[in-house]
Amino acid sequence: MVEAPDGIEGQGFFATSLDTVIGMARANSLWPLPFATSCCGIEFMATMGSNYDLARFGAERMSFSPRQADLLMVMGTIAKKMGPILRQVYEQMAEPKWVIAVGACASSGGIFDTYSVLQGIDKIIPVDVYVPGCPPRPEQIIDGVMRIQDLARSESLRRRSSEEYKQLLASYNIE
Amino acid sequence: MALSNEFLLEKLQNQFGEAILGSQQVRDYLNVEVDASKMADIAKFLRSDAELNFMYLTDLCGVHMPEQTGKELGVVYHFHNLEENYRFRLKAWLPIQDPSIETVSNIWDGANWMERETFDFFGIIFKNHPNLKRILNVDHMEMFPLRKEFPLEDTTREDKDDRFFGR
Numbered sequence: 001m002v003e004a005p006d007g008i009e010g011q012g013f014f015a016t017s018l019d020t021v022i023g024m025a026r027a028n029s030l031w032p033l034p035f036a037t038s039c040c041g042i043e044f045m046a047t048m049g050s051n052y053d054l055a056r057f058g059a060e061r062m063s064f065s066p067r068q069a070d071l072l073m074v075m076g077t078i079a080k081k082m083g084p085i086l087r088q089v090y091e092q093m094a095e096p097k098w099v100i101a102v103g104a105c106a107s108s109g110g111i112f113d114t115y116s117v118l119q120g121i122d123k124i125i126p127v128d129v130y131v132p133g134c135p136p137r138p139e140q141i142i143d144g145v146m147r148i149q150d151l152a153r154s155e156s157l158r159r160r161s162s163e164e165y166k167q168l169l170a171s172y173n174i175e
Numbered sequence: 176m177a178l179s180n181e182f183l184l185e186k187l188q189n190q191f192g193e194a195i196l197g198s199q200q201v202r203d204y205l206n207v208e209v210d211a212s213k214m215a216d217i218a219k220f221l222r223s224d225a226e227l228n229f230m231y232l233t234d235l236c237g238v239h240m241p242e243q244t245g246k247e248l249g250v251v252y253h254f255h256n257l258e259e260n261y262r263f264r265l266k267a268w269l270p271i272q273d274p275s276i277e278t279v280s281n282i283w284d285g286a287n288w289m290e291r292e293t294f295d296f297f298g299i300i301f302k303n304h305p306n307l308k309r310i311l312n313v314d315h316m317e318m319f320p321l322r323k324e325f326p327l328e329d330t331t332r333e334d335k336d337d338r339f340f341g342r
Binding site: 080081109113114115116117119123 | 311312313316318320325326327328329331332333335
């Protein structure tokens with residue numbers, strides 16, 4: 001059960017800001033898009049399984065279409081040839097959208113310091129949360145998703161149309 | 176006549192003479208070095224001769240030996256006669272200034288992608304190949320990554336400090 005946000009309560013009414021209500025709703029109904037390319041993806045399967053069960057945090061429904069997804073979970077080594085595909089998936093997602101880089105490879109290239117591997121997905125798309133580990137345990141992935149929930153809960157409704165956000169996207173050459 | 180190392184080598188030497196540059200036996204396995212410019216004829220002979228009949232090209236790959244002046248790049252073929260279960264290895268060396276050799280993809284279809292891979296990683300040109308372009312690496316890559324003059328590590332990596340790796 002989710003706690004109600006701070007507000008003014010009286011008999012028959014409850015008043016709070018729109019930001020916090022929408023933030024609460026978004027944080028507790030994230031639709032993740034799993035972009036799983038290697039062993040971190042296997043840990044993610046355990047995360048979705050009944051022992052750890054990410055659905056407890058409102059992320060019950062995996063969105064295998066980027067159009068309906070809120071949270072892009074990149075789990076595994078991204079080869080340079082995969083880079084443009086990942087970028088296209090990110091571009092197809094509707095705002096607001098968040099990105100979590102799960103594991104050493106997605107965060108920095110990990111042990112694969114080689115000509116064919118992208119040295120961290122933040123070279124091509126902006127990342128909100130990094131989960132370290134090789135691979136991280138399901139608890140760590142859940143912690144990463146909870147940090148995303150914190151971001152979603154506290155995000156201003158105006159953030160996505162702000163100048164800073166446009167500059168961030170422009171720095172990645174994303175329209 | 177069952178295929179054997181001696182039989183095959185003699186047959187090749189009789190047929191091609193000078194184009195067979197050398198041979199050695201590693202354990203039971205025959206290695207033959209040939210003149211790269213005669214590769215088209217040799218390949219055709221290996222496939223079509225009734226006694227040899229190498230119907231299967233197990234593998235085709237490249238190798239880079241920078242210290243061998245004049246024959247830095249090599250193409251290694253592994254042939255297999257499935258009926259007699261006989262295999263051997265064939266090598267052709269190329270100078271790095273002009274690394275081109277005739278394709279064998281018109282003889283063994285499986286050579287098509289293997290030659291593309293060898294081109295991708297070593298820059299060896301297979302003449303008359305139907306579609307010689309990169310197959311595994313990104314199209315805009317400007318190097319041949321398995322040649323030894325190119326660094327193996329990604330040059331964009333920022334967090335690796337040489338001091339922590341003892342170099």
